[in-house]
Amino acid sequence: MTTASVSLGASVSSQSRFMQLALAALLGIFVMGFVGFSHIDAVHNAAHDYRHSMAFPCH
Amino acid sequence: MNLFRNVVFIAAIAGLVAGVVLACLQAYATVPLILKAEVYEQAGGGHHHDHGAPAATDSNAMSTTAPAGDAMSSAAPAAAEAAPADEGWAPAEGFERFAFSVLANIVTGIGFALILVAVSEFAGGIGGWRQGVFWGLAGFAVFTLAPGLGLPPELPAMPAADLTQRQIWWWATVAATTAGLGLIAFRKSLPLAILAVLLIVAPHVVGAPQPDSYGTAIPEGLHHQFVVAVTVTNLVFWLVLGAVVGVVRGRFTGTATSLRDSFA
Numbered sequence: 001m002t003t004a005s006v007s008l009g010a011s012v013s014s015q016s017r018f019m020q021l022a023l024a025a026l027l028g029i030f031v032m033g034f035v036g037f038s039h040i041d042a043v044h045n046a047a048h049d050y051r052h053s054m055a056f057p058c059h
Numbered sequence: 060m061n062l063f064r065n066v067v068f069i070a071a072i073a074g075l076v077a078g079v080v081l082a083c084l085q086a087y088a089t090v091p092l093i094l095k096a097e098v099y100e101q102a103g104g105g106h107h108h109d110h111g112a113p114a115a116t117d118s119n120a121m122s123t124t125a126p127a128g129d130a131m132s133s134a135a136p137a138a139a140e141a142a143p144a145d146e147g148w149a150p151a152e153g154f155e156r157f158a159f160s161v162l163a164n165i166v167t168g169i170g171f172a173l174i175l176v177a178v179s180e181f182a183g184g185i186g187g188w189r190q191g192v193f194w195g196l197a198g199f200a201v202f203t204l205a206p207g208l209g210l211p212p213e214l215p216a217m218p219a220a221d222l223t224q225r226q227i228w229w230w231a232t233v234a235a236t237t238a239g240l241g242l243i244a245f246r247k248s249l250p251l252a253i254l255a256v257l258l259i260v261a262p263h264v265v266g267a268p269q270p271d272s273y274g275t276a277i278p279e280g281l282h283h284q285f286v287v288a289v290t291v292t293n294l295v296f297w298l299v300l301g302a303v304v305g306v307v308r309g310r311f312t313g314t315a316t317s318l319r320d321s322f323a
Contacts, residue, residue, distance in 0.1 A: 008065045008180060008311060020063040021177045028070070028173025035167045037226055041147030047163035048149075049156065053089040054167075055203065055212035055289050057225035 066180065069307045070172035077300035078168025082161040084295060088288040090160070092281060093214060099276040100216035168300065171198065176304055178237075182245055187309055188302040195301025197240055203293040205236040205259070209267030212289035214282055217275045220268035232262040 035047050036056045044051070044058075051058045150156045175198055176185075185191045206229045213219055235258045242255035 008062055008069075008184065008308070017062060021066065021180050024063055024066040024070070024173050025177035027067075028170045028175075028177065031170030031173065032167045033170075035163050035170070039222070042149070045146060045149030046159040049085070049090050049093055049160045050163035050167070052093050052212070052214065053085045053160075053289055054293065055207050055210065057210060057219070057222060057229050058213065059215070059219060059222065 066176045070176045072307050073303040074169030074172035076303045077296050078165035080299050081296040082164040084292040088292050092285045096214035103276045185305045188305040191301035191305025192298050195297040199294050199297035201236045206232045212286050214277050214285050218270035220270050224268040228267045235262050
């Protein structure tokens with residue numbers, strides 16, 4: 001699975017690379033967590049059909 | 060933040076494409092079943108998560124008894140119809156509801172894409188659409204299959220355990236399955252592979268939070284249809300997401316350093 005020979009942003013140091021990728025992953029978790037898991041009623045109601053269709057725990 | 064920007068750019072394109080595809084599939088396959096289930100929900104009446112009927116009758120009752128209530132109900136008839144007073148704002152039925160579903164699909168599509176791109180970059184990156192399909196299968200296993208075993212897709216008006224406990228189990232299962240699949244795929248060691256299997260199995264040994272009673276007005280056939288629809292639509296979503304990430308990333312890296320520098 002590790003056959004990709006080119007990487008994005010190869011010029012950055014490995015530590016900075018780790019931080020940037022971790023930040024991107026956290027941002028993704030935050031976004032889907034807010035839309036799919038927030039207990040705020042308005043957010044729940046707006047994404048209601050989506051939550052059910054994704055089998056996210058709902059109600 | 061050159062790398063971060065590239066990851067966000069790729070995720071935005073892939074999430075947009077896969078989110079629109081998923082929204083179309085849902086409109087055809089899952090939303091009609093949800094609407095059917097809401098008929099049972101409203102017929103049942105006393106459920107804690109009723110969507111329309113009780114609120115509508117409440118405001119009608121108010122308007123007939125009190126003149127002040129009459130003014131209130133005429134001020135916001137659409138909102139009262141869509142959202143019971145105790146549940147806050149909700150989109151109006153029809154187009155608005157559909158539009159918010161599409162928006163939710165795109166936004167979370169980008170969220171899933173961010174996770175997928177970031178994690179795959181740690182492992183060397185997705186090299187093309189075909190590798191992307193395999194990464195998509197992994198995403199499907201992690202985010203749909205594994206949590207769906209313990210907490211099957213549920214329709215409105217179906218009984219369920221405490222929401223927070225289910226959400227904790229959901230996230231723990233996603234984390235354990237991710238770790239397990241990662242160990243199997245990227246560590247060539249038998250003990251670690253055994254550990255991986257234990258990690259994947261563990262959440263199901265613990266078991267998902269279950270409701271006190273399974274009684275529901277929803278026919279079993281309708282629910283089964285919904286489980287199949289949700290699982291298949293999610294599979295397509297993940298395959299499209301992975302493949303598009305592979306293609307877009309290829310465009311990026313294919314044009315070599317000049318593009319990278321111009322984005323820097």
